[in-house]
Amino acid sequence: MLQINALVFDAYGRRFFDGASLTLAPGVKAGLVGLNGVGKSTLFKLILGHHQPGGGEILMPKGWRVASVDQEIAASPQHLIDAVLALDTRRANLLKALETADPMHQAEIHHDLYAIQADRAPSRAAEILSGLGFSNADLTRPISDFSGGWRMRAALAGALLAEPDLLLLDEPTNYLDLEGALWLEAKLKRYPNAALMISHDRDLLNEAVDAIVHVTGQKLDYYSGNYDNFEQMRAEKARLNAANRAKQEAERAHLQGFIDRFGAKASKATQAQSRMKKLAKLPPIAANIEDRVAPFLLPSPEKQLAPPVLRLEDVSIGYDDAVILRNVNIRLDPDDRIGVLGVNGAGKSTFAKLLAGALSEKHGVQWRDRRMTVAWFHQHQIEAMDPEDTPLEMMRRARPEETESKRRARLGSFGMTVEKVETKVKDLSGGERARLLLNMVAMDGPHLLILDEPTNHLDIDSRRALLDALNDYEGAVLIITHDRSLVELVADRLWLVDQGTVKTFTGSMDDYAKLVIERAKTATREDAAANAAPKQANINSKEARKAAAAARQAIAPLKKKADDLERKIETTGNQIKLLDHKLADPDLYTKDKTKAVSLGKDKAKLESDLVRLEAEWMEAAEAYENARLEAGV
Incomplete structure (x- = not known):
């Protein structure tokens, strides 16, 4: 532990x-x-x-074994799958040791490799990478082809594959x-x-x-x-703490009142001294200090517009000659709350750029109210901040007409303390940068607020403050985020960016979660089926099924032998563990030395049996694998 x-x-x-x-x-x-x-x-x-x-x-x-994911995999020509497999250092070290080990130690290394299911590592790695958004074609691409964010995903895949303690x-x-x-x-x-x-x-x-x-x-x-339980217990703890504090304060006041009233009287001197000692011994109860965060300020538009504020008809969106999304037909009203769903690379950010006015449609008709103002927050803004800049300098550029005191007051309302307003961006936390930028892009009361991953650097209390601000905001909201609860509590409609277009998703977030998990399972099954395809393409499916069945029948005895030996190895190992538990009892050696000796002999015999069984299993497993490969099944 x-x-x-x-x-x-x-x-x-x-x-x-x-x-x-x-x-x-x-x-x-x-x-x-x-x-x-x-x-x-x-x-x-x-x-x-x-x-x-x-x-x-x-x-x-x-x-x-302890592992963390604190940095991305370095860019190199190494294939993605190989780089992830290399992060399982236990497996990598055993395979390296196997190359130079003598025959006696090879059996031990093979046993260790079997125990960690080393032969399944490539398929497990591919499954994990698929779950984290990599395609089957990505597995043999060099690591250097991927951005820093995707290399962080690969590092996470390696940690999950290694399964450290x-x-x-x-x-x-x-x-x-x-x-x-x-x-x-x-x-x-x-x-x-x-x-x-x-x-x-x-x-x-x-x-x-x-x-x-x-x-x-x-x-x-x-x-x-879980977290909901934690919040309930913390609230109850704070309530009890406050009650105990109030009770103690009342007792203090009572004791002090007696001392003040009778401390000078000789007849009451003993009682007063006793109460003074009791008062001095009362342990202090700390006051409840709430972890408060500054609210987000998202001013609503001064004047609402008539619906719709934006409409797209058969619109295609893309860059240069590449079309990313096509046949997009949507309508946005002044009070819409839209959650945008879709995998990375589907085109969510491209769609957001079009709505923000940073990208023009390639085909189709886009109509928008010419009076509509848009505020657009995205992660690239944080990455593009000048590290030498300060919040005050940013506000001076954004509000050149305001007085210095008003600029500082505005930054203070964003949660920037007196010290922070002149702190360089490089010395602000990610959460402080996100809070500053989000408040600044929305401070003019836009009609449409587009938020692309707004919560990445915010703690839970700040996320709750953002949620409260969004629910008070009276304009239209379009939100792209991996924070499922934020979508559930803000959005009243869902749009899905998928298969090269944008369409309404009629289900709930729970329905979408089920869809995502089912898709992942289907993709895994399809990959497995593709890898298991017959080697000879000219054999038709009926003949292939017959051939595969005959091959499986022919090698079935070899598989049964290997499986039986594997079960015997597991049973023997459990028996050894049981004896280890009994032999670990110190009372055994003083109360029943004869039994201790007998158990020791039993353990030695089982360990000898285990070595023999493992050697037999290795031969049986190798025979089965060779037969399976020759049969093509």
Whole structure:
């Protein structure tokens, strides 16, 4: 298990942890939550040994494998599938050792490879990559062909493939579309080992974790259950804390009143002294300090427009000679709340550019109200910010006619403190940059607000503040996001970008989630079927079925022998584990030495049997595989 005891850590002139403790049992998946900047990523660096604690200790079982996804795979000519397989270092090291091992050690290495199902690694890697949005053709493309975001996905695939004893994930859905986030959620539900994940994705924290670890007040507070349970328990804890504080304050006031009234009287001196001592011993109860975040300001348009504000008829959209979307027929009204769905690369951002006026239609008719104003927020704006710029300088350019005090007041309403308004962009957190830009693009009260992944850098409380602002905003909203709960709580209509067009999706987000999972399963089955196609294309399907059935029948005895030996190996291994458990009891050696000796002999015989069975299984498995390949099945 992961055990953190009385952790103390200082950096950058501040204290991150002061006496923080946590125990994470094997197999438990926990979400790590807290406001931006409280030290969540710092905790990961401490666990990985990149930082050294100033006090306390971080303990893990010897040999525990820990993996994180903290950087993208480096660009290289290596094929995607090979780069991901290489991230499973346990498998890679065993295969390398096998090349030079002597015959005696080869059997041991083969056993270890079998235990981790090394032969299934390529198909598992392909399945994971497919779930994260890569196509079958991508598997043999060089890593250098992919952007940084896609290389981050590949790094995530490698970590999931390796299945370390402790998996550390920092905002794993940030580089994923909604479809990838849904797949990852389902994958993490089934993850067999311990995991600690920093996430502000409420759905992920509700569906894929067993516990929540809250970083607050330089401590680590552990709550069993999902995020909704955590919020309920935290609210109840705050209520009880407030009640106890009120009760204690009343007791303090009562004791102090007695002291003030009778402290000077000789007849009451003893009682007054007793109450003074009791008052001094009352332990303080900390006041509830709410983690408050500044609200988002999304002014509504001063004057509403008549419907529709925009209409597309048989519109085609693209770049140069390439058409990305065609036959688009949609209508947008002043109060529409639209959630845009679709996989990465389907054309969602291209569609958003057209609606924002940054791209013209190639064919068809686009009609829009000439008075309509549009505010468009997208992630590239954050990436394009000048690192030497400051919020105040940005506001000066945006509002040259305003006074300096009014500019500062406006930035303050965005959540920029006095110190932050003149802080360089490079020293602001991702959440602070996102908050600043989102407030700035919307500050003129647009008729249409287009948000392309607005929550990537926002913590859960900031996402809730954005939700509140969007529900108060009275213009039209079009939102593209992998945050499923934000779509569910904001959008009243769904548009699906798929198969080269944009159409209305009539189901709910739950229906879309089921569709995505079913598509992934279908794609996996189709890939498996394609890989299992007969080698000779000139054999018709009926003859191929007959030939395959005959081949399977011919090699069935070999398969049965290998399977029987595999079951015997498993049974023998379980018997050895049972004896190990009995022999681990220290009382056995004092109460019944004869039994201890007998159990030891039984274990030695079983271990000898296991070595023999494994050798027989290797021969049987090799014979079966050779026969299967020769038969083409």
